[in-house]
Amino acid sequence: MKRLLAVLCLGLLPIGAGAEVSDRGALIASVTDQHILPRYAALAETGAALAETAEAHCGADDPALRAAWGLAFDAWIGVSHLRFGPSETDNRAFALAFWPDSRGKTPKALRAMILKGDESVLTPEGFAIQSIAVQGYYAMEYLLYDPEIATLGSEAFRCDLVRAMAGQIAAVTRAIEADWRASYAETLRRAGAEDNAVYRTEEEGVQELFKALGTGLQVTADMRLQRPLGSFERPRPNRAEARLSGRSVRHVILSAEALDELAGMLSAGSPSLAAQFHEGFDYVRAASVALDDPVLATVSDPAKRLNIETIQAVLDDLREIAAVELGSHLGVVAGFNALDGD
Amino acid sequence: MVTRRGFIAGALAAGSVSTVTWAGLGDVHFLSAAQDREGAYRLIGMAETGAAIFSVPLPARGHAAAAHPSAAEAVGFARRPGNFAFVVDCLSGAVLHRLEAPEGRHFYGHGAFSMDGNTLFTTENDFEAGQGVIGVWDRSAGYRRIGEFASGGVGPHQICRLPGRETLVVANGGIETHPDAGRAKLNIPMMEPNLAYLSPEGAEIEVMELPREMHMNSIRHIAVRDDGMVAFGMQWQGDRAQAPVLFGAHRLGEEVRLLQPTPEQHAALNAYVGSVTFSQDGREVAISSPRGGVVQVIDLEGMRVARSVAMADVCGIGANAAGFVLTSGDGRVARYVGDRLEETGRQDIRWDNHMVAV
Numbered sequence: 001m002k003r004l005l006a007v008l009c010l011g012l013l014p015i016g017a018g019a020e021v022s023d024r025g026a027l028i029a030s031v032t033d034q035h036i037l038p039r040y041a042a043l044a045e046t047g048a049a050l051a052e053t054a055e056a057h058c059g060a061d062d063p064a065l066r067a068a069w070g071l072a073f074d075a076w077i078g079v080s081h082l083r084f085g086p087s088e089t090d091n092r093a094f095a096l097a098f099w100p101d102s103r104g105k106t107p108k109a110l111r112a113m114i115l116k117g118d119e120s121v122l123t124p125e126g127f128a129i130q131s132i133a134v135q136g137y138y139a140m141e142y143l144l145y146d147p148e149i150a151t152l153g154s155e156a157f158r159c160d161l162v163r164a165m166a167g168q169i170a171a172v173t174r175a176i177e178a179d180w181r182a183s184y185a186e187t188l189r190r191a192g193a194e195d196n197a198v199y200r201t202e203e204e205g206v207q208e209l210f211k212a213l214g215t216g217l218q219v220t221a222d223m224r225l226q227r228p229l230g231s232f233e234r235p236r237p238n239r240a241e242a243r244l245s246g247r248s249v250r251h252v253i254l255s256a257e258a259l260d261e262l263a264g265m266l267s268a269g270s271p272s273l274a275a276q277f278h279e280g281f282d283y284v285r286a287a288s289v290a291l292d293d294p295v296l297a298t299v300s301d302p303a304k305r306l307n308i309e310t311i312q313a314v315l316d317d318l319r320e321i322a323a324v325e326l327g328s329h330l331g332v333v334a335g336f337n338a339l340d341g342d
Numbered sequence: 343m344v345t346r347r348g349f350i351a352g353a354l355a356a357g358s359v360s361t362v363t364w365a366g367l368g369d370v371h372f373l374s375a376a377q378d379r380e381g382a383y384r385l386i387g388m389a390e391t392g393a394a395i396f397s398v399p400l401p402a403r404g405h406a407a408a409a410h411p412s413a414a415e416a417v418g419f420a421r422r423p424g425n426f427a428f429v430v431d432c433l434s435g436a437v438l439h440r441l442e443a444p445e446g447r448h449f450y451g452h453g454a455f456s457m458d459g460n461t462l463f464t465t466e467n468d469f470e471a472g473q474g475v476i477g478v479w480d481r482s483a484g485y486r487r488i489g490e491f492a493s494g495g496v497g498p499h500q501i502c503r504l505p506g507r508e509t510l511v512v513a514n515g516g517i518e519t520h521p522d523a524g525r526a527k528l529n530i531p532m533m534e535p536n537l538a539y540l541s542p543e544g545a546e547i548e549v550m551e552l553p554r555e556m557h558m559n560s561i562r563h564i565a566v567r568d569d570g571m572v573a574f575g576m577q578w579q580g581d582r583a584q585a586p587v588l589f590g591a592h593r594l595g596e597e598v599r600l601l602q603p604t605p606e607q608h609a610a611l612n613a614y615v616g617s618v619t620f621s622q623d624g625r626e627v628a629i630s631s632p633r634g635g636v637v638q639v640i641d642l643e644g645m646r647v648a649r650s651v652a653m654a655d656v657c658g659i660g661a662n663a664a665g666f667v668l669t670s671g672d673g674r675v676a677r678y679v680g681d682r683l684e685e686t687g688r689q690d691i692r693w694d695n696h697m698v699a700v
Contacts, residue, residue, distance in 0.1 A: 088581035094531040102472060102518060102528045132531050197609070198583065222526040230522050239522075335655025336377065336671030336692040337632035341577070341616055342405060342421060342451065342499070342562075 024202040046072040047173030054166035058159035060150035081216025086179035114153040145244035221315035360415035375404030375694035385418035392675030392687040396435025405451025406696035465498040474498035491544025575615030585613040619659040658697035669693035
């Protein structure tokens with residue numbers, strides 16, 4: 001908190017000073033209808049568009065294919081903090097996004113699959129049962145941008161593999177969106193209803209949304225930024241997310257935008273809290289653009305690394321504001337042991 | 343402000359090992375890490391009521407402790423991904439030694455002693471390799487680190503020694519983390535937890551794995567019974583609505599047995615078990631879920647939940663002759679005997695995940 005204060009000169013609310021949110025049901029409904037559902041709709045639409053594009057354009061350097069993949073990936077980053085309910089059913093989210101790949105399983109598995117050239121894996125049913133390391137947006141990045149894998153083996157096989165991946169992304173995103181629309185949105189909106197086994201109280205519903213903000217902040221601070229930062233002595237630029245396609249910083253910005261939207265809604269009734277979040281996320285966005293370093297390569301530059309560290313520090317401060325002040329505002333402060341167990 | 347270095351120098355008292363045995367100890371019944379009202383972290387020797395008999399400052403959040411088998415001495419560990427462990431004289435609360443995880447390793451927060459108490463085993467992360475290791479420390483040489491061996495998996499968390507023998511049992515939680523990414527979990531879709539039985543030299547005796555559909559069920563906490571029965575609690579990393587059973591028991595060379603809860607008993611745990619403790623007679627096991635705010639007592643013979651009690655943010659469980667003693671993150675200590683929960687003390691303190699009976 002001190003850092004954000006120093007960076008942005010923000011004032012902090014004393015703990016507990018925020019009026020507890022008065023209408024939890026309305027809060028849940030607004031986040032569901034204005035944040036979650038439109039974003040999942042965009043995810044399914046861009047997933048379908050990717051599959052359609054891949055039918056006509058399957059070459060690694062085809063601009064139409066790359067553009068469709070980029071839009072679909074953007075939509076995923078915009079929901080990647082919403083890790084509950086339909087995205088978790090049958091591990092769908094992992095099938096869309098196997099990341100981080102800390103042991104390099106994706107390139108290894110793709111290489112083996114392409115060199116083997118077994119066409120039975122290319123049908124929708126055959127592909128769906130393959131390792132999640134070869135499924136989703138991150139695996140597809142290798143086929144489009146990795147100099148080795150994008151030219152490996154038979155071109156025809158790679159083309160069909162792109163189509164299988166795109167088809168799988170379309171199917172999974174469609175299933176997630178369908179579940180949200182058919183039932184899960186209602187389950188969430190009806191948190192606290194007598195027959196609601198998932199969210200037994202309105203507080204549990206609010207808590208789910210509150211946790212999503214924390215998840216998103218953690219992923220962006222710890223995984224998108226801190227992993228490539230490594231340590232001063234040992235920076236790890238190769239760990240930057242989606243660096244093959246030059247999207248690492250783009251993901252930080254997209255995630256900040258999505259989290260800003262969610263934090264704003266969760267702060268309803270406390271303009272000062274909403275302003276704190278907005279100012280913090282705005283800083284993250286602007287400072288990320290100002291890096292002028294799409295793949296965070298400057299983690300290895302002792303002079304410029306501080307700029308990335310500062311963004312990370314502001315995200316950590318936002319995490320603290322979320323945990324303490326927003327938690328108190330929403331009345332969902334988790335217990336010492338329940339919050340972050342081990 | 344006390345600097346870390348100054349703190350350590352001040353905390354290290356003279357003397358190397360405790361010569362007092364547990365029998366001579368008197369009032370200390372349990373050890374637990376905690377956060378005090380100022381937000382500072384401590385390792386506390388508790389009376390049964392939770393009253394602090396001694397209180398040792400820690401430089402960061404603690405997790406669990408390992409009690410020496412005979413001397414009134416215990417090792418308190420940092421919470422992952424911490425680097426420190428403190429050897430404490432449980433009579434005076436003096437810090438006898440400070441252990442530091444070697445370069446490229448951090449502690450996970452648990453440890454166990456050999457039968458003679460001369461060797462301490464600690465669960466650690468070789469984070470560059472993403473593999474679990476067991477650190478080996480020589481108490482007679484002032485807790486010098488003398489080696490390490492593979493834990494048999496990724497993310498080893500709690501370690502115990504089977505009573506009456508040197509065999510170690512390790513809960514390899516399966517989750518890869520790296521201090522560069524804080525506590526973020528890096529390999530959930532690929533995780534493969536197990537229960538590994540190891541010789542004190544690190545030879546694999548047996549590795550118990552659950553069916554593939556349970557591979558996202560992190561085996562994290564264990565307790566052992568005199569006959570070698572190992573009770574284990576799990577933390578489900580997938581969709582909460584699809585969580586499988588969260589408790590089981592296993593003995594070397596035998597088939598694993600899983601709890602058979604009712605849907606309500608299962609849902610009450612909220613996909614998470616935080617602590618596992620045998621009753622003193624060994625017939626029952628208590629498991630806690632701070633996320634569900636519940637403790638369930640399991641009849642091990644029938645693998646059924648015999649009774650349960652609600653307690654907010656409960657995690658630590660100790661056993662004594664009467665039953666169980668519970669602690670919570672909001673400072674409560676309670677006795678759980680039969681069906682009755684009786685609060686015995688409440689302080690402005692946050693009890694951390696584990697109680698260790700001494």
